[in-house]
């Protein structure tokens with residue numbers, strides 16, 4: 001049975017996340033956006049409220065919740081402040097490679113610390129010269145006895161200023177591309193680790209973003225998350241599980257923009273009537289709701305696939321680019337409904353729009369998601385319909401069915417080039433339309 005309803009536990013979680021979003025996140029959002037700072041205390045409160053790190057398995061001290069629950073929570077937080085949603089969720093991005101790596105030693109060493117002792121962990125594939133092309137990363141990992149020595153710079157790393165631990169992707173050989181990539185857990189306090197200045201941004205200013213420089217950082221082999229050749233796959237598996245959450249951010253932001261728009265349209269008068277009375281406004285609102293609902297369905301399907309042990313890669317990609325681009329359309333329409341006020345910092349839509357703009361960029365741009373989906377369609381997708389040359393296009397046939405629907409009449413042959421259908425016992429000599437030889441005609445009826 002297909003069931004779209006949330007369980008009582010999920011509804012309770014949603015209620016708690018909603019309360020936290022309205023009581024803690026919303027009042028903090030504009031101040032910390034203005035001063036361009038991550039309020040760590042909000043993360044601490046989120047951790048204490050049990051709405052952070054929810055996907056750490058129970059045996060390592062976590063709540064053991066699934067991605068569906070993660071999506072439910074993050075939609076609520078992002079509805080109040082997408083930047084703080086990024087900051088809160090970033091821990092899951094950071095520890096997800098540990099959870100899926102199968103490395104028991106690292107799971108036992110780091111996951112309980114993150115779950116119980118409010119430790120932060122960031123995730124670093126990107127570099128100053130490389131973001132989309134993960135296989136092209138250049139941070140080097142050289143074997144030295146039992147250890148690895150890391151050298152390189154990571155860039156754009158969310159939460160790096162507050163992170164205690166870092167999931168670092170590096171390569172043993174740049175030339176080897178995918179086959180050279182490995183991953184490590186690095187501790188911030190280790191010698192040779194430096195975090196750069198906070199990068200000033202258009203939006204999501206309540207999240208911290210900075211570079212990480214690694215100079216001769218000695219990492220014990222036991223902190224290797226993925227050996228060379230397995231790091232790239234680990235990064236991709238991580239993204240497949242975290243992209244539905246980015247989609248959930250977008251759903252939350254779009255939902256708030258829609259709600260603010262409904263409220264404003266009911267209050268603002270132009271030409272003697274309320275904005276909501278105009279069909280032009282109503283159509284915008286209807287499309288906003290359509291985008292929010294369809295995005296949420298896709299996001300939850302990707303999360304559900306992951307929780308069900310299926311490979312969520314394709315749904316996660318479709319969900320990410322659909323939900324994030326839809327959210328931008330919603331934000332754009334919302335700002336239009338607000339008119340001049342929408343463009344000011346004193347109304348909520350301006351910040352939501354700036355924050356939402358990032359969603360089509362991080363964790364794989366919209367272009368990268370399209371490349372993933374197109375790659376799947378062109379190589380692995382299994383079509384239901386027959387190849388075009390086998391489609392029984394019975395144009396101009398003289399009674400091809402008897403009274404019971406069984407094939408009758410003449411055999412149909414289809415031209416492989418122009419599609420003309422010839423009827424008769426044999427193929428024609430040549431096609432009367434495109435003159436191709438009749439030998440290439442394929443029998444399409446009876447099947």
Ligand SMILES: Cc1cc2nc3c(=O)[nH]c(=O)nc-3n(C[C@H](O)[C@H](O)[C@H](O)COP(=O)(O)OP(=O)(O)OC[C@H]3O[C@@H](n4cnc5c(N)ncnc54)[C@H](O)[C@@H]3O)c2cc1C
Pocket residue numbers: 122123124125126129130131132133155156157158159201204209358361362363364365366367368
């Ligand atoms: C605020 C913020 C936070 C971030 N947080 C993190 C983090 O925590 N950890 C982390 O590792 N990274 C993080 N990133 C990095 C982010 O993932 C990258 O910015 C993103 O992957 C794009 O990489 P890039 O910026 O190098 O763009 P590029 O890869 O240089 O791409 C530039 C443009 O070209 C397009 N493009 C590239 N290749 C192709 C192609 N083959 N065909 C068509 N179009 C193409 C891209 O889609 C993009 O539009 C963050 C980025 C930002 C801005």
